[in-house]
Amino acid sequence: MLTVRNLRVRYGRSVSALHGIDLDVPDDGVLAVLGSNGAGKSTLLRAVSGTLGLHRGSVTGGEIHYDGTRLDKLDPAAVVRQGVVGVPEGRQIFARMSVEENLRAGGIGARSAAERTAASRRVHELFPVLADRASQRAGLLSGGEQQMLAIGRALMSSPRLLLLDEPSLGLAPKIVERIAAIIRDIHEQGTAVVLVEQNAVMALGVADHAAVLEVGTLALSAPADELAESEDVQRLYLGGHAESEAEAERQVEAAHEQRSAKRRLSRWSG
């Protein structure tokens, strides 16, 4: 279980980005974190993954615990060793290295060769395209494939909690659907997920629970299906990027359809 209590974050002296956030992510959960630009979503993930220092930010109050260990005092490598691994916004793969080399880099922290082999098998099963493109330069992959590589590389260290920052960013709707299905698979294989997204349709279709951030505070926290039904959320986040009312309605229907697909799936697997 990840618990975040009264988390406060600043960048330098002047920017206060989070003003006291409380969140819980159970071991078998998928938490969607929604909110508009600048709400503090990436900051939250940076605080959990210990990477705020790389952005001149710091935790100025509160605590983050994972499975009995206090994370907010650890450096990024130590957070990964606790089983918490992030995929930052913008993918940040090693563009000049091959797909296979990128994956190998992700597996450096594995506890044993057997663990590395199992992780590699899992990644290639989830993303067959990465096996097909093993020797290709990562920078030559399509945007969707680069996102898959970024997630695959994170999975190489066998995380128990995966932090995803806007995996749908800049991708075509069909690719976003594939990424959503893969996140569901990853979760069903036993990895908890925190999914930061501006694409609320996608996020609410995948998540069990959702939190909405507004300028550094937690505005709402509720089961994802309740939020998908909420008129405020539909108005602000589901129809927010639609170019017409008809498109907004289509997006709302898509979120409902994704949720019922997920329910059907869990009935089959349960």
Ligand SMILES: Nc1ncnc2c1ncn2[C@@H]1O[C@H](COP(=O)(O)OP(=O)(O)OP(=O)(O)O)[C@@H](O)[C@H]1O
């Ligand atoms: N490195 C930084 N230095 C100074 N201020 C920053 C830095 N990174 C983020 N901020 C500020 O902190 C606040 C929260 O930003 P954050 O990137 O966490 O929001 P977000 O919800 O992830 O938005 P987006 O979807 O645009 O990434 C914003 O006011 C932002 O301008």
